[in-house]
Amino acid sequence: MGFRLEGIFPAALLPLLLTMILFLGPLMQLSMDCPCDLTDGLKVVLAPRSWARCLTDMRWLRNQVIAPLTEELVFRACMLPMLAPCTGLGPAVFTCPLFFGVAHFHHIIEQLRFRQSSVGSIFLSAGHLIGPVLCHSFCNYMGFPAVCAALEHPQKWLLLAGYALGVGLFLLLLQPLTDPKLYGSLPLCVLLERTGASETLLCS
Secondary structure, three states: OOOOOOOHHHHHHHHHHHHHHHOHHHHHHHHHHOOOOHHHHHHHHHOHHHHHHHHOOHHHHHHHHHHHHHHHHHHHHHHHHHHHHHHOHHHHHHHHHHHHHHHOOOOOHHHHHHHHHHHHHHHHHHOOOHHHHHHHHHHHHHOOOOHHHHHOOOOHHHHHHHHHHHHHHHHHHHHHHOOHHHOOOOHHHHHHHHHOOOOHHHHO
16 A cells, blocks of 8 residues: 555655656746745745644645545555556556546546646555655645746746756656666565566566
8 A cells, every 4th residue: 555664765755856857847937936035935945933834724734735645545555556456557547547537526637637647657666655645745736837827927938948848857757767676666566466467567
């Protein structure tokens, strides 16, 4: 179910780094539109008072802690290991977002499918729940990329280059940063072996 200590640090950091690379354009847009500079921003982020305010804000707790943890537990840690022996890894990764979309029908499903598929592959590769939870929390914070706002931005060409570079680097780094060898042995491979399924790409 993704609760283990082996490989926990790369499983926490590398998927989050990969997701932040995908969001390079929106992060550039956020930094350009932010009135404070980097030093002031870091002071706010690291201030205990800011964290105390966040931890007493039920909306923040729901979006950044409770929803990512419970949804990844259900759709990744519970559902994916049950689907994989029946359908194979590829179909399981793309089926889970459909269930996620039905559960979030009040959101725009098409905006969630790519993100959820990539998070599913992160769980399969790392065998840890912490990476998908952190990525989910980060995506909840960032929201869906405001491409229309980028097109109307005074520095739109720089932003569009950032968007393109982020997507390009994400696709380039997806395979090396989700290599299962970085995260230790995979419990899902043990499960697939017991059921007689063979997924050589992931478990070899």
